[in-house]
Amino acid sequence: xxxxxxxxxxxxxxxxxxxLDGLALDIRRGEFVALLxxxxxxxxxxxxxxxxxDRPDAGTVLVPEARTxxxxxxxxxxxxxxxxxxxxxxxxxxxxxxxxxxxxxxxxLADHARAWPHTLSGGxxxxxxxxxxxxxxxxxxxxxxPFAALDALTRLKMQDLVGDLVxxxxxxxxxxxxxxxxxxxxxxxxxxxxxxxLVTDETVTTDRPRDAxxxxxxxxxxxxxxxxxxxxxxxxxxxxxx
Amino acid sequence: MxxxxxxxxxxxxxxxxxxxRREVTLALRTAGPLALLGGWWLASATGVLSPDVLxxxxxxxxxxxxxxxxxxxxxxLRVSLTRAVLGLAFGLAAGLLLxxxxxxxxxxxxxxxxxxxxxxxLPFLSLVPLFMVWFGIGESARIILIAVATTFPMxxxxxxxxxxxxxxxxxxxxxxxxxxxxxxxxVVLPGALxxxxxGFRLSMTLSVIALIAAEEINSTSGIGYLMTQAQxxxxxxxLSVCVLIYGILGICADLVARLAERVFMPWRVxxxxx
Ligand SMILES: Nc1ncnc2c1ncn2[C@@H]1O[C@H](COP(=O)(O)OP(=O)(O)OP(=O)(O)O)[C@@H](O)[C@H]1O
Ligand SMILES: [Mg+2]
Numbered sequence: 001x002x003x004x005x006x007x008x009x010x011x012x013x014x015x016x017x018x019x020l021d022g023l024a025l026d027i028r029r030g031e032f033v034a035l036l037x038x039x040x041x042x043x044x045x046x047x048x049x050x051x052x053x054d055r056p057d058a059g060t061v062l063v064p065e066a067r068t069x070x071x072x073x074x075x076x077x078x079x080x081x082x083x084x085x086x087x088x089x090x091x092x093x094x095x096x097x098x099x100x101x102x103x104x105x106x107x108x109l110a111d112h113a114r115a116w117p118h119t120l121s122g123g124x125x126x127x128x129x130x131x132x133x134x135x136x137x138x139x140x141x142x143x144x145x146p147f148a149a150l151d152a153l154t155r156l157k158m159q160d161l162v163g164d165l166v167x168x169x170x171x172x173x174x175x176x177x178x179x180x181x182x183x184x185x186x187x188x189x190x191x192x193x194x195x196x197x198l199v200t201d202e203t204v205t206t207d208r209p210r211d212a213x214x215x216x217x218x219x220x221x222x223x224x225x226x227x228x229x230x231x232x233x234x235x236x237x238x239x240x241x242x
Numbered sequence: 243m244x245x246x247x248x249x250x251x252x253x254x255x256x257x258x259x260x261x262x263r264r265e266v267t268l269a270l271r272t273a274g275p276l277a278l279l280g281g282w283w284l285a286s287a288t289g290v291l292s293p294d295v296l297x298x299x300x301x302x303x304x305x306x307x308x309x310x311x312x313x314x315x316x317x318x319l320r321v322s323l324t325r326a327v328l329g330l331a332f333g334l335a336a337g338l339l340l341x342x343x344x345x346x347x348x349x350x351x352x353x354x355x356x357x358x359x360x361x362x363x364l365p366f367l368s369l370v371p372l373f374m375v376w377f378g379i380g381e382s383a384r385i386i387l388i389a390v391a392t393t394f395p396m397x398x399x400x401x402x403x404x405x406x407x408x409x410x411x412x413x414x415x416x417x418x419x420x421x422x423x424x425x426x427x428x429v430v431l432p433g434a435l436x437x438x439x440x441g442f443r444l445s446m447t448l449s450v451i452a453l454i455a456a457e458e459i460n461s462t463s464g465i466g467y468l469m470t471q472a473q474x475x476x477x478x479x480x481l482s483v484c485v486l487i488y489g490i491l492g493i494c495a496d497l498v499a500r501l502a503e504r505v506f507m508p509w510r511v512x513x514x515x516x
Binding site (some may be wrong): 003004005006049050051052053054055060061062063064065 | 248253255257
């Protein structure tokens with residue numbers, strides 16, 4: 001088993017509150033882990049530490065050299081065209097251009113290569129951010145609620161797109177999300193962060209493509225929601241509700 | 243657990259500024275001016291700098307004490323500072339007003355920007371003789387000269403800062419019913435504050451330059467007058483005192499700008515890039 005992320009005894013304190021407190025997590029190469037947790041539990045903080053944007057106060061953190069982040073907002077440079085944003089930081093030249101165009105084609109935005117970021121819709125901008133992360137061929141892809149600002153339909157399409165791209169490129173993925181369905185649909189493993197540590201860490205065994213009405217799916221979903229403090233109605237009514 | 247047991251993995255190393263103790267910051271900030279003083283003292287003590295060119299720090303200190311004790315220095319300072327502060331106040335107000343008008347309203351820009359750019363290009367020192375004809379050789383001519391000189395840097399910075407305020411933020415605030423003066427006061431000015439403070443710093447420096455020019459207009463008081471007199475008696479020690487005072491005024495202006503930044507932009511003090 002080859003490891004892509006190794007975290008042990010991780011602690012991060014803001015003021016007097018330890019947001020992360022003795023957290024341990026291992027992610028294998030090519031594994032897709034979804035991280036759930038209530039607002040303010042420190043999911044973004046964990047991601048920022050893995051992406052070398054924040055510093056841990058204690059503990060061991062090991063990550064691959066090649067890693068990229070997709071933030072909750074697209075964070076595109078307004079003074080660069082779409083293609084320029086995708087290849088930002090890569091060596092100049094035709095090779096990078098080619099790679100950038102290929103990445104844009106993969107997210108379905110080949111026609112927008114010369115557009116300015118402010119002319120893009122929210123979903124398009126987020127797809128550019130995804131292309132920018134993938135073009136570097138990361139061994140670890142960090143996603144911080146990348147679909148949170150999107151409408152339900154675009155979100156479903158984006159989830160399929162990410163699932164597709166990840167299967168093709170096989171990076172290790174840590175996806176932070178509030179959407180339990182999204183986590184169970186996409187991930188190999190689902191973890192719940194609470195009070196500074198992971199309270200749940202479950203492998204998803206259902207076969208892909210996953211069906212939300214599958215009993216194993218709904219059972220896992222209910223367990224995760226319970227860990228998050230949400231009580232679900234009894235299973236009989238569920239078909240009617242959803 | 244080390245990196246060795248996980249081949250290919252590295253410890254993420256954030257490039258973050260380490261939090262620094264206040265005393266360290268203060269020491270680093272004062273080191274520059276102190277080094278300048280030290281260099282001056284060393285050059286005088288070793289004779290590299292002859293007293294005819296520039297007096298040694300100790301002589302200058304003596305001269306300052308002498309000027310202080312017979313009241314000349316306090317008088318000159320009071321007069322000069324009043325001129326500089328009054329002129330600067332008018333200049334900043336005018337620059338701010340014009341900058342907001344041209345930066346925020348398109349009509350304002352179309353009407354005012356080109357004439358202002360034209361006036362800005364005139365070297366204000368060349369206006370001194372004209373001002374003497376127009377406003378006489380009294381106090382008002384001096385204050386107007388300083389005001390005119392300090393208007394333009396403030397104007398250019400303000401207009402730029404106002405124009406750069408996030409359009410999407412303005413759009414959002416308009417949808418909540420904010421408009422006109424409210425929008426300017428609550429969103430535009432706080433957003434443009436970094437530019438405003440940059441303009442303030444530039445204008446402040448220029449006000450001292452304009453002060454020197456203004457005090458050469460047939461003046462009988464102020465630091466400029468003190469300098470003119472020292473010049474005719476070849477007192478380099480008094481000349482140095484005056485130059486030092488200008489330098490100290492510059493540092494004080496910077497402190498005021500820093501303080502304003504702290505007071506008006508509390509969210510920038512502990513900046514976090516999240
Ligand atoms: N720079 C900071 N200074 C002080 N407190 C911080 C800082 N960054 C984060 N926090 C605190 O740490 C806690 C965790 O923040 P974090 O952004 O990781 O939460 P999150 O799990 O991503 O929440 P959400 O789901 O709402 O995005 C929050 O309570 C937040 O107030
Ligand atoms: Mg977050």
